[in-house]
Amino acid sequence: MGPLSEITKLPLITPRPKVPADRRLGERRQQKSLAKALIGSRPILERERRKRSERRATPRVEVQLECEERVGPARYFRLTSDLSTFGIGVRRGCPRKVGTRLKLLIHLPDEMDCPVEVEAEVVSPYDVHGGMRLAFRNPSREAARRIHRYLVFRMKARAI
Numbered sequence: 261m262g263p264l265s266e267i268t269k270l271p272l273i274t275p276r277p278k279v280p281a282d283r284r285l286g287e288r289r290q291q292k293s294l295a296k297a298l299i300g301s302r303p304i305l306e307r308e309r310r311k312r313s314e315r316r317a318t319p320r321v322e323v324q325l326e327c328e329e330r331v332g333p334a335r336y337f338r339l340t341s342d343l344s345t346f347g348i349g350v351r352r353g354c355p356r357k358v359g360t361r362l363k364l365l366i367h368l369p370d371e372m373d374c375p376v377e378v379e380a381e382v383v384s385p386y387d388v389h390g391g392m393r394l395a396f397r398n399p400s401r402e403a404a405r406r407i408h409r410y411l412v413f414r415m416k417a418r419a420i
Contacts, residue, residue: 319344319411319415320342320343320344320347320349321342321343321344321411321414321415322341322342323340323342323343323414324339324340324341325339325340325343325366325367325368325369326338326339326366326367327339327340327348327350327364327365327366327367328364328365328366328367328375329362329363329364330362330363330364330365331356331360331362331363336353338350338352338353339351339352340366341386341391343366343407343410343411344411345404345407345408345411346395346396346399346404347380347383347393347394347395347396348364348366348380348393348394348396349386349391349392349393349394350386350391350392350394351386351387351389351390351391352389352390352391353390353391353392354390355382355385355386355390355391355392356382356392357382358382358383358384358385359381359382360381360382361379361380361381361397362379362380362381362382362394363377363378363379363380364377364378364379364380364394364396365377366378366407368406368407368410369410370406370409370410376403376406376407377403378396378397378399378400378403379396379397379398379399380394380395380396380397381394381395381397382394383395
């Protein structure tokens with residue numbers, strides 16, 4: 261074999277492959293902007309400050325609230341075990357498959373006759389005994405503000 265040409269020694273330059281848009285990336289960006297709008301540049305309470313290892317935009321608070329789950333025409337009533345501005349955990353009941361999207365109506369004590377309506381996605385089972393963890397997908401600003409306001413009130417009440 262003869263000597264290699266100079267062209268074969270040059271690195272191969274190819275265009276980057278097109279990466280499909282990740283819908284969750286867009287949802288995370290929207291959650292971050294909502295979280296920034298809710299808590300601003302400085303947290304309301306010292307407890308709200310996130311640790312570097314904490315991925316959650318706002319803290320999870322243990323609360324028991326009535327929650328109505330709607331999947332198509334079916335309705336199921338559950339009690340929450342914890343709540344954050346962008347997610348909820350329910351301890352009891354038959355869990356749905358991970359990735360299932362459903363509509364939730366959360367009955368907050370500030371306006372019991374007007375529940376907060378959010379679309380949620382099942383992200384994991386709660387534990388081996390049942391239940392599930394749900395992440396809110398694209399909540400409205402009003403829904404996020406109302407949930408956040410309730411959580412701040414609960415944390416202030418615990419601090420006293």
